[in-house]
Amino acid sequence: MPARPGNPPAVHRSHPAHGIPYLAPEWGLLFKAKAARxxxxxxFGITLPLLSGTQRSTLADLLARVHPGHPWLAALRG
Structure with a gap:
């Protein structure tokens, strides 16, 4: 299933077997980082080991822009 207009593929993905759309995990974690309940x-702790290098880098870059000094940055870059 192609991404809907206005949703970049990096944000909107589909499960390959079922075509069910979902939010890319690095973007979901970015939204969760604001409150960090x-x-x-x-x-974050469960998902971090499952992220690819590209996903970690993307999340670190985004966090550094919108939440500079966020505690998750150390784990992403370490």
């Missing part, structure tokens, strides 16, 4: 920190 206990469940958001848990999601």
């Amino acid at each position: 206990p469940k958001d920190r848990a999601d």
Whole structure:
């Protein structure tokens, strides 16, 4: 399923077997970073080892822009 107009492929993806759209995990974590509630920190800890190098880099770059000094940056760059 192609991305909808206005949704870049980096943000909008589809499950390859089912075509179900979902938000790219690095973008989901970016939204969760603002409040960083206990469940958001848990999601980050669970998801971090599953992110590709590109996804980690994207999330680190975005966090540095919108939440400079965020505690997750150290884990992403370390």
